[in-house]
Amino acid sequence: MQTGYYAATGGMVAQFNRIDTIASNLANANTTGYKRDQLITGDFARLFKTVQNELPIANQTEAAAQYLNRSLSRVPQITDAYIDYSLGAxxxxxxxxxxxxxxxxxxxxxxxxxxxxxxxxxxxxxxxxxxxxxxxxxxxxxxxxxxxxxxxxxxxxxxxxxxxxxxxxxxxxxxxxxxxxxxxxxxxxxxxxxxxxxxxxxxxxxxxxxxxxxxxxxxxxxxxxxxKSNVNAVNEMIALVEANRLVGMYQKAMDSQMNDLNRDAIEKIASTRR
Structure with a gap:
C-alpha cells in the first residue's frame, strides 16, 4: 500500500472541507447577524490518544488497542467544527x-x-x-x-x-x-x-x-x-488562498506517489541480474 498517497489524499479532503466552509462565510459576509463557521484540523495520532483506553477495535483486546498504523498518524483531517458567536459591528x-x-x-x-x-x-x-x-x-x-x-x-x-x-x-x-x-x-x-x-x-x-x-x-x-456579519473578508480570503495552495501541494505529492515512485519501483523490480 502506498501510504504516502493515502496521507496526501486525506490532507486534500480536509482542505476541500475548509474551502467549502470559507466559501460559505464569504457568501454571507454581508448577511445581517450572520455568524461565521470555523473548522478544527487535527490528526489521527491525537484522536487515537484520546480514545486508546476505550479499546475501540472490534475484538476488544489490549493488544488490538495498541495497534496503530503509523503511516496514517499524521494525516490531517477535520476533527471538529464550531460557530463563532462573537459580536459583529x-x-x-x-x-x-x-x-x-x-x-x-x-x-x-x-x-x-x-x-x-x-x-x-x-x-x-x-x-x-x-x-x-x-x-x-x-x-x-x-x-x-x-x-x-x-x-x-x-x-x-x-x-x-x-x-x-x-x-x-x-x-x-x-x-x-x-x-x-x-x-x-x-x-x-x-x-x-x-x-x-x-x-x-x-x-x-x-x-x-x-x-x-x-x-x-x-x-x-x-x-x-x-x-453586521462577524466575517472578516480579508482573513477569509487569506485562509482561502492558503487552502488552495495546500490542495496544490497535496496534488503534487499524490502525483509523485502514483507516477514517479511507481515507475521507479517497476523499473527496479523488472530488472534482472545475471
Missing amino acids: MQRTDNTFDLALGKEGQFFAVNTPQGIRLTRDGSFTINEEGKLVNKQGHEVLSTDYFQTKTAITFTSQDSIITIDKNGQISTNVPGSTQMVANKKLLVLEPQNLRMLIKEGDNLYIPEKADTLTPLEDSGTVMQGFVE
Missing part, C-alpha cells in the same frame, strides 16, 4: 423595526412551520396583517407567546413605536403622543451555544432540553441598529 439605520442585540449569545425568537427558531438578524418588518415578522415572513415572538399564542401586532394608528433596551414595545395613544405599553420582545439566551444547529436563512434550532426562558431585563436591545 453595529450599523445604525434609524429604521423603527431594525433591532440588534448588544451581547454575545442572545437571540430573538421567531415562529416557523418547523417550530420555534432563534436568530440574530433583527431586520424586522410589518406584514399585511400588522404582525411583526422577519425577512422570511415568520412571526417574531413576544414574552407571553407561550401563554397567549398571539403575535406582536400594530395598527395604522400606531404612528409612534419605541422599543427599549429590554425589548418592551410602546405605542402612542391614537391622536396623541402619550405612550402605552404593548407586547415585549422574546429575547433568549440559550444555556449551551454549542448545541445550536444552523438551519439556514440565518436561523438556529435550539436544543430540545433548553427551557427557552425569557430574559426579563436583557438590557441589550438596540432600536434603529442592525448587527
